[in-house]
Amino acid sequence: MIIGYDAKRAFSNATGLGSYARTLINDLAPLPLEMRLYAPDHGICHLRRQIVRSDNIRTRYPRRLPLGGLSKAYWRSHGILGRLRSDGIELYHGLSGELPIGISKSGVKSVVTIHDLIFLRHPEYYHWLDTKIYAWKFRQTVREADHIIAISECTKRDILHYAPFVDPSRITVIYQSCAPRFSASQGDCPPCAPRYLLSVGSIEARKNILLAVKALPLLPSDLTLVIVGRHTPYTDTVAAYAESHGLSHRIQIRHDVSNDDLPSLYAHAEAFVYPSRYEGFGIPIIEAISSGLPVVACTGSCLEEAGGPDSLYVDPDDEQAFAQAVRQVLRGAEDREERIRRSRDYIRRFQGHDVAQQVYDLYQQLL
Numbered sequence: 001m002i003i004g005y006d007a008k009r010a011f012s013n014a015t016g017l018g019s020y021a022r023t024l025i026n027d028l029a030p031l032p033l034e035m036r037l038y039a040p041d042h043g044i045c046h047l048r049r050q051i052v053r054s055d056n057i058r059t060r061y062p063r064r065l066p067l068g069g070l071s072k073a074y075w076r077s078h079g080i081l082g083r084l085r086s087d088g089i090e091l092y093h094g095l096s097g098e099l100p101i102g103i104s105k106s107g108v109k110s111v112v113t114i115h116d117l118i119f120l121r122h123p124e125y126y127h128w129l130d131t132k133i134y135a136w137k138f139r140q141t142v143r144e145a146d147h148i149i150a151i152s153e154c155t156k157r158d159i160l161h162y163a164p165f166v167d168p169s170r171i172t173v174i175y176q177s178c179a180p181r182f183s184a185s186q187g188d189c190p191p192c193a194p195r196y197l198l199s200v201g202s203i204e205a206r207k208n209i210l211l212a213v214k215a216l217p218l219l220p221s222d223l224t225l226v227i228v229g230r231h232t233p234y235t236d237t238v239a240a241y242a243e244s245h246g247l248s249h250r251i252q253i254r255h256d257v258s259n260d261d262l263p264s265l266y267a268h269a270e271a272f273v274y275p276s277r278y279e280g281f282g283i284p285i286i287e288a289i290s291s292g293l294p295v296v297a298c299t300g301s302c303l304e305e306a307g308g309p310d311s312l313y314v315d316p317d318d319e320q321a322f323a324q325a326v327r328q329v330l331r332g333a334e335d336r337e338e339r340i341r342r343s344r345d346y347i348r349r350f351q352g353h354d355v356a357q358q359v360y361d362l363y364q365q366l367l
Contacts, residue, residue: 020096098112149173178286201284228254
């Protein structure tokens, strides 16, 4: 099979959609496929290099580079179709929720992965114009696609809610897998090392990390909170709250953690916290459990699917309940190790080779 992939995010996005694309491409590489990665530019070098080198993976760019912003967008949504046909692509996989316009009439089969519909479920987190554009793209894409991959049951429910014209048989839930580097041992934590909770993800209002900051006074005084993620205006809100409540010395906000350093940061944490109000899946939870951490997250979306029954979940506005849940998973807590063991058993369903085989089987069915 000759499969084309939308590789824009794989080459240019360090988190979220980019991580999904790179991990899936790498997991599919050992299977009997010819893979063509289509991107409007070369992206970011160190991200592009995270994709394995393999004889069955080739990269395709516009014939004229560099393109301007509008030209890149046009190439992804229209100009790419002629290239797909000339390259003999049998099926094109939109890895980040988009497909070229008109692909349903091009003779090329298509699959799209829908990660989340937060822009429809919680439009308050987006500029109003962006929500209109994203909503149009979503409905256009699911009309065009031969098949849809939803990365969680929660996302599948949202697709059917906001696009009721979609036949449920056209949607398959295939979970996201975790990069294998998070399963590697990083060594024991030194006994005198600082104790910290870890949270990873863009520091934005939807991620709700302020809940964890508010819970700190209810937790042991030697326990700090390390927050890793992209800076947004909400980051300043969190920092201001910590300063005004005498908690600045108990939080570290870091924007400088590389992919190579992140596994060690996970491995030496005492627990992982993910108080997000809404997610499509929540891959940092899988990374944390793979690294041997217990997880405290919030109810309201799909996080229970990601973390399984042995992680703890609380209301996203209840710092008292959040602190109580964290105390239940700190070192020395009853059942902590058993909780971690059962959670690691649970996330085996997200292992790369299993996910890749499900995607490969779907390709075969469509072709």
